[in-house]
Amino acid sequence: LRVGFYGFGAISRYIARVVLERGWEITGAVDISPRLIGRDIGFLLGIEKYGVKVTSSPDTLRGSDVVFHATGSWLDRVFDQLVTLARLRVDVVSTCETLAYPYYRYPEIAEKLDREAKSNNVTIVGAGINPGFVLDVLPVVVSASLSSIERVYAVRSLDASKRRKPFQHKVGIGMNPSEYVERLKRRELTGHVGYAESIYLIGRALGVSFTKVEEGQEPLVAEEHIIIGDVEIEKGLVKGIRGYGYGYVDGERIVTLELYAYAGAEEYEEIVVEGSGYTIKWRSTGTPGDIGTASVVVNLAETVHEHEPGLVTVVDLLPFRPRFKKL
């Protein structure tokens, strides 16, 4: 494949390494950061010169089979970038969390983007490790071995000290708890974005229209001085977050998602699907989030062009259609 990058920050660089391992060609890399513009991507990846420099001009991405887009979490803020890519007639796999299920927070923007994608004959999909895999795709896949489902529960717990610096920053590591809560409110920091998106992705795959969806998150505070690798957190400062998403039908909670992302957390994912007759419990020893995100989007990129043009969600690409008992 010939692939381009819109945004060449931390996650794009993980993606680029996987792309090069596959033997794919990198056509171009676009970013606005003065720290990156003009620099050879090979040097930024810590390997030899590649012969492609980061530029501010998206036009350099024309002719790519797929562009990986990784600049931001809020669809309203990245909408123009995605339209630019659609008009360059390239398929897009984006790590923008709110694009994973855009119809919840941004229904009008989603419709506009779908029209742009269709009129330019391209496919646009939002994915990543979460949202886009562990708390939505994976529960749907686990549900596929049950004849009918009554309740879905999924939890992801990860050690934030092992994640890239932008991730540690967004989960508030080392900040004063009240300042962190204020910065979350002002959308200067995101925490995790995508609890509701994952809930709606599960609903879409399982054919459920939720009557209510709730989401929230709160900082977790270090109860003692923490030193893990190069991460040091004083007692009383933020060590990470706990967050949740709940999906209800007629007052009954049928989907529960939880995320723990803090320094020192045990790493695992657990998915419990209660079915009619039996329950399946699946548990992992954790999924490294950064290389996991890079792998998910690279593994999608090869097939994304096979799908109908338009805005699609990652669960639309799954072959399974598990169903709830009462629906």
Ligand SMILES: NC(=O)c1ccc[n+]([C@@H]2O[C@H](COP(=O)([O-])OP(=O)(O)OC[C@H]3O[C@@H](n4cnc5c(N)ncnc54)[C@H](OP(=O)(O)O)[C@@H]3O)[C@@H](O)[C@H]2O)c1
């Ligand atoms: N779905 C998932 O599972 C998942 C997983 C990982 C990451 N993500 C999301 O993916 C996004 C990227 O993550 P990251 O860690 O790579 O962040 P990052 O290191 O901050 O990289 C983003 C890059 O995009 C650049 N940028 C910002 N606005 C731009 C624009 N208008 N045009 C061109 N470039 C622009 C930034 O430049 P400046 O630094 O100058 O702003 C930066 O170099 C984040 O929103 C993150 O939350 C999602």
